[in-house]
Amino acid sequence: MWRYGPFLPVRDIAHIISLGEGWTPLLPARRLGNHLGVHRLFVKDEAANPTGSFKARGMSAAISKAHEYGINKFCVPTAGNAGGAAAAYAAAADCKIRVYMPADSGDAFIDECMTYGAEVTTVQGTIVDAGARLRAECDPAEWFDLSTLKEPYRLEGKKTMGLELYEQFHGNLPDVIIYPTGGGTGLIGMWKAFDELEELGVIGTTRPRLISVQVEGCAPIPRAFAEGKEFADPWADPQTAALGLRVPSAVGDFLILRAIRETGGEAIAVSEQSWREAVKLLGRFTGIYACPEGGVALAALLHLLIDEKVEPTDRIVLFNTGTGFKYRHVL
Numbered sequence: 001m002w003r004y005g006p007f008l009p010v011r012d013i014a015h016i017i018s019l020g021e022g023w024t025p026l027l028p029a030r031r032l033g034n035h036l037g038v039h040r041l042f043v044k045d046e047a048a049n050p051t052g053s054f055k056a057r058g059m060s061a062a063i064s065k066a067h068e069y070g071i072n073k074f075c076v077p078t079a080g081n082a083g084g085a086a087a088a089y090a091a092a093a094d095c096k097i098r099v100y101m102p103a104d105s106g107d108a109f110i111d112e113c114m115t116y117g118a119e120v121t122t123v124q125g126t127i128v129d130a131g132a133r134l135r136a137e138c139d140p141a142e143w144f145d146l147s148t149l150k151e152p153y154r155l156e157g158k159k160t161m162g163l164e165l166y167e168q169f170h171g172n173l174p175d176v177i178i179y180p181t182g183g184g185t186g187l188i189g190m191w192k193a194f195d196e197l198e199e200l201g202v203i204g205t206t207r208p209r210l211i212s213v214q215v216e217g218c219a220p221i222p223r224a225f226a227e228g229k230e231f232a233d234p235w236a237d238p239q240t241a242a243l244g245l246r247v248p249s250a251v252g253d254f255l256i257l258r259a260i261r262e263t264g265g266e267a268i269a270v271s272e273q274s275w276r277e278a279v280k281l282l283g284r285f286t287g288i289y290a291c292p293e294g295g296v297a298l299a300a301l302l303h304l305l306i307d308e309k310v311e312p313t314d315r316i317v318l319f320n321t322g323t324g325f326k327y328r329h330v331l
Contacts, residue, residue: 001057001160007196008061009156015068017093019050021060022160026168026317032285036305040315042174044161045288046322051112053291053322054161054186055085061157062146063089072096075138076146077130079182079243080109081322086146087116098138100130105243108326126238126246148183149251155192158185162193165317166203174208175314178300180293180321181212181221181267182247184256191259208317210265212256213300215240215272218248221256225267230254241330242275242292244321266309270299278302279324279331291327294320 001022002008010016025045033041046054059082066074075098076086083099090097099113103122113120123133131147138145148154166173173194179187187210197203212221218238224231234249250256260267279295282288290298297318304310324331 001060001157004160004163007156007159007163009153010061010064010068012068015064017064017067017089018060019056019088019092021049021056023164024048026165027286027288029286029318032282035285036301038305038310038312038314038316040313042315042317043282043286043288043320044165044317045320046161047288047291047320051081051084051088052326053081053085054158054319055081056088057157057160058082058154058185059085059089059146059157062151062153063093063095065153066144067093067095071144073143074098074146075100075134075143077101077127077134079127079246080105080326081244082148083118084109084112084116087113087118090118091116098134098143100134102126102130102243106326106329108328112326126248128248147251148185155185155189158189159193159196161186162190163197165190166197169315171202173203173206174317176211176310176316177208177319178211178213178297178316179319180242180245180296181214181256182244183250184212184221184252186319186321187212187259188252188255191263207263210259210263211300211304212260212265212267213296214267214269215242215245215275215296216269217272218246219269220248220250221253222267222269224253224257225260230257232257240272242296243327243330244291244293245296266304268300268303270296270303274299274302276331282320288320289324290320291322291324292330293322294318294324
């Protein structure tokens with residue numbers, strides 16, 4: 001990821017905390033594409049990152065910049081993967097960290113954070129409840145909050161996914177990006193990356209259509225998109241086993257919606273059953289053991305094909321945001 005150092009916020013490379021994140025595979029999914037009737041289908045497999053998810057990118061950037069500022073105590077609410085990544089990079093930086101997560105996140109996530117030396121607190125409810133517990137227990141004068149979009153640098157790490165797509169497509173961009181959206185920093189980050197590439201004069205004004213995908217049991221972004229709203233109302237009683245998407249209220253909701261609309265994209269909600277079937281379909285046709293969120297992305301593509309909202313000749317990228325191995329309790 002740090003190949004893109006001039007795009008990233010750390011000024012002194014001595015402060016970079018890296019575990020080898022980034023430059024994940026962009027895999028041609030030919031068998032799956034032939035099965036679905038699309039000719040240029042790719043999977044960006046973020047499971048190849050340290051700690052097994054795209055969260056490594058954001059935490060590397062955030063903790064590196066905090067390290068440059070002399071910050072050494074962190075706290076973060078998480079649905080699972082962000083906590084694992086934050087704990088790993090905090091350990092690499094010799095920093096303390098408190099991780100707050102829902103009690104039903106699963107032993108794999110809890111054990112991972114504890115192995116890195118994090119102080120883990122589980123709470124009943126969702127990531128919103130975890131955040132509330134964090135704010136009640138962590139004095140902001142002592143503990144730096146790594147919550148999504150409550151600090152500016154996780155977004156900077158996530159934008160490298162967009163820079164990589166440009167480079168991996170040899171100076172081109174895909175037509176469609178299908179992205180499972182919880183807090184939305186990945187989607188917003190790529191949108192920002194493409195603007196920066198245009199500002200440098202290496203691309204024009206054309207953008208990939210950004211497709212934001214959630215699950216019917218927690219779909220504040222698709223609902224707000226359909227209603228033409230600028231902000232998404234919080235989702236009451238969120239229910240989904242795709243834990244990274246069980247985010248009833250995203251801080252960056254207005255940025256997600258703006259990115260979708262400015263690129264001519266869509267916001268789609270898929271059923272619980274459809275993403276479960278899609279995880280298996282992805283496995284059989286690509287050899288990727290996807291996380292639930294990766295299945296959500298493929299389920300959205302099936303909807304787009306049925307509704308004729310993508311063309312068979314479109315260059316389409318599905319994001320698998322993490323490994324399925326941490327989700328054995330829900331898959």
